[in-house]
Amino acid sequence: MSSGITTFAAALRSAIEASGLSLDRIQARLQARGVSVSVTALSYWQSGKRQPERASSLSAVRVLEELLSIPAGALLGLLPPPRPRGSSSRRNLRTADQPLTFPREELQALLEQVGAPDALDLRHQLKLVGLHDQCDIAPDGGQRAVTARAVFQADADGQDRWLLVYAQGDPDAEPPSLEALRNCSVGRTAASEHGLLVAELLFERAINRGETHLIEYSLANTGPPYPECRNTHYREFRRPVREYLLEIRFDEANTPRKCWQYSRTGLAEDRRELQLDTAGGVHAVALDFGPGVFGIEWD
Incomplete structure (x- = not known):
């Protein structure tokens, strides 16, 4: 401090x-x-x-x-000056064949630790078809947890794992606790001091060309205080995804005044206001999206 x-x-x-x-x-x-x-x-x-x-x-x-x-x-x-967010800022876009909001070299070092040094350059044989994120926000405005359900389709035989890359919005927070909830288990993991996490999610069985596989996992943070999320949650897609559903759930003691969905693909940006539902949550859907960034932010 x-x-x-x-x-x-x-x-x-x-x-x-x-x-x-x-x-x-x-x-x-x-x-x-x-x-x-x-x-x-x-x-x-x-x-x-x-x-x-x-x-x-x-x-x-x-x-x-x-x-x-x-x-x-x-x-x-x-008050001292605000802490620099550096290259992890979601506004620091990169080209489609690179990570969009964090340095390639930082991710490359973690990929080597989990035994996948060529992951960024190889042609991927596993396609992300659909993804549903449920992000729970704590009363202090920090991120309590993210629960994700993902559906993959194999473009080649013998596909048995997916590499999860997760960037913690608060570089001062501990890495979240990763738990496999359905049809997978956690393999090798590596984390950087700047809040970047890479982990293997191992399928219960290998799938062959044309087959699909559904997994569910969660990322839970400790608190309070919970890690700052800068009033936003987003995903970066280096390749197109058929459907992405993002759901934000707010604590009833601290619901936002306004919410927006936003997307960035290349130099194009789109932003539109969203309405809270009766349960104090909000959602947005992206169809046939990417490469790019898609997320929700709130006031």
């Missing part, structure tokens, strides 16, 4: 104690001024577990200064 974070947390905690307000009352007063910050986030800020980084969070700190009757900039001036 840096000294900037410690100083900010101590100053915020002192100001809150001097105000005599509980975190619940502060959260309610922020909400009344059109600022949405969870009690959990406020608690993390004053304890030093997290620091405000997003533009919306920094705006909330400005309102906090006014609400707590302290000089403007007294808290903001104690």
Whole structure:
């Protein structure tokens, strides 16, 4: 933890104690001024577990200064610059034959650790036909877990595994816990210090040309605090996928005001607003998509 974070947390905690307000009352007063910050986030800020980084969070700190009757900039001036996201940013697109949002060399090193050094250059004999991601968001806005169901079709005989590549949005978080739920088991795994995970998912049986295979697995994070996901979840597709269904489930204590689906293929971008369902979730579907990035983000 840096000294900037410690100083900010101590100053915020002192100001809150001097105000005599509980975190619940502060959260309610922020909400009344059109600022949405969870009690959990406020608690993390004053304890030093997290620091405000997003533009919306920094705006909330400005309102906090006014609400707590302290000089403007007294808290903001104690915050260090936001941590660099580097090449893992989802806006740093690459060509279709490369990983889209992280360096090829970082992925290559992990592929060598799991015994698949030529995976990026070989013609793939296993086609991803359909994928369904269910992403669960915790009350603090971090990512609690992702459960995925994938359907593959073999273009050659003897296909018995799939290499999962997963990029953790929060480089400071531990790698998620990977669990095989259906029709597969976890083989060799490797993770980088920047939150990139590569793992073998071994099929229960090898499939031959034309056959399909369904697997299900989950990636669970520890918390609270849960890893930051920058209010987004997405998949990168280096090859076309017939159908991708993305579902985001929010905790009822912290549902977003607005959600959007977005896609990027080459230089083309598309973005459209989505509506929350009655259960506090949202979904989007991509058909015959890729190569590119497809995801959902929220405010």
